[in-house]
Amino acid sequence: MTLSLALCLLLAALFAALYLVAHAGRPESRAKSATKTAAVAALLPVAALSGAPGAILAGLALGAAGDFALSRPGQRAFLIGMAAFAAGHLAYLAGFLDLGAMPSGWTIVLIGLGLSAEFWLLPRTGGLCWPVRGYIWIIVAMAAVALGLPAGFGAARLGALAFLASDLILALELFVLRDPRAKLAAALALWVLYWGGQALIAWGAGTG
Numbered sequence: 471m472t473l474s475l476a477l478c479l480l481l482a483a484l485f486a487a488l489y490l491v492a493h494a495g496r497p498e499s500r501a502k503s504a505t506k507t508a509a510v511a512a513l514l515p516v517a518a519l520s521g522a523p524g525a526i527l528a529g530l531a532l533g534a535a536g537d538f539a540l541s542r543p544g545q546r547a548f549l550i551g552m553a554a555f556a557a558g559h560l561a562y563l564a565g566f567l568d569l570g571a572m573p574s575g576w577t578i579v580l581i582g583l584g585l586s587a588e589f590w591l592l593p594r595t596g597g598l599c600w601p602v603r604g605y606i607w608i609i610v611a612m613a614a615v616a617l618g619l620p621a622g623f624g625a626a627r628l629g630a631l632a633f634l635a636s637d638l639i640l641a642l643e644l645f646v647l648r649d650p651r652a653k654l655a656a657a658l659a660l661w662v663l664y665w666g667g668q669a670l671i672a673w674g675a676g677t678g
Contacts, residue, residue, distance in 0.1 A: 475519040479673065482512035486665040495657030503541040509665055510534040513672040520676030525565030530672055532558030549601060556605050559612040562630070565675060569626075571618040580617075584610040587641075594645040602641075609637055625674025632667030636660045 471479075486509040493502040511534040517527050532554045539551030587606050595602045616630030643656040 472519065475516060475673075478512065478515040478519060479669065482509060482516060482669065485509035485512055486661070486669075489665075490658065490661050494661045495654040498541060498543050503538055506541050507534050507538040510537050510668055513668055516669070517672040517676065520673050522672065522675035523565040523568045525561045525568060526671065526675045529558040529561035529565060530668065532561060533668060545598075549598075552601055552605055556608045559608045562671065563612045563615050566612075566615045566619055566626070566630075569623060569675060570620050571615045574614070574618040576617040577614040580610045580614045591641050591645060609634055623674055625670045627674075629667040629670025629672075629674055632663045632670065634667075636664035636667060639663065 485505060489502070489505045489509050493499070493505055496502065510530060514527055514530050514534075517530055536551040536554030536558060539547045539554060584606050587603075591606075592599050592603060613630050613634045616627050619627050639656050639660040643653055643660065647653045647656055
């Protein structure tokens with residue numbers, strides 16, 4: 471790892487740590503939006519310096535846009551954020567294919583996970599059922615492709631799985647959990663997995 475890459479990763483990690491300590495699980499604010507967005511946007515030079523494909527950079531940029539939208543109040547902002555993340559997952563999928571991803575046996579497991587959401591999640595989403603359903607299958611497809619990456623891209627594979635896990639926790643936080651303490655714990659775990667997953671993808675997609 472070069473000095474420039476290490477410094478960029480450190481800067482992004484500082485923004486991520488600030489968000490975790492000061493804003494995760496707390497009400498919307500301009501500072502929360504700015505910190506959350508910066509923590510992911512700061513990973514763009516990490517991906518560029520690591521030599522990741524352009525589609526991975528596009529996925530990170532869309533993720534930063536999605537973070538900004540999801541940090542704002544209201545259903546419209548939520549839907550904009552979901553659409554940005556869905557587009558980001560598709561960009562990651564394209565980037566992973568560019569890196570030589572091939573079908574793997576894990577696809578069946580991930581399809582089963584997606585199907586399970588029809589029973590435990592979608593009945594709780596109300597009018598958001600169809601947008602959430604579409605998002606589920608897009609991230610399932612992204613993760614399935616990521617798990618087919620060549621052996622040298624283990625960090626990117628792990629990042630995609632962490633991203634998937636963070637979305638599962640987000641679904642619990644938004645549609646299942648009611649206890650404030652449980653929701654706060656979910657928000658903290660979600661951020662660690664989500665930002666960690668993004669960082670692993672940004673760095674790992676260029677290290678194969």
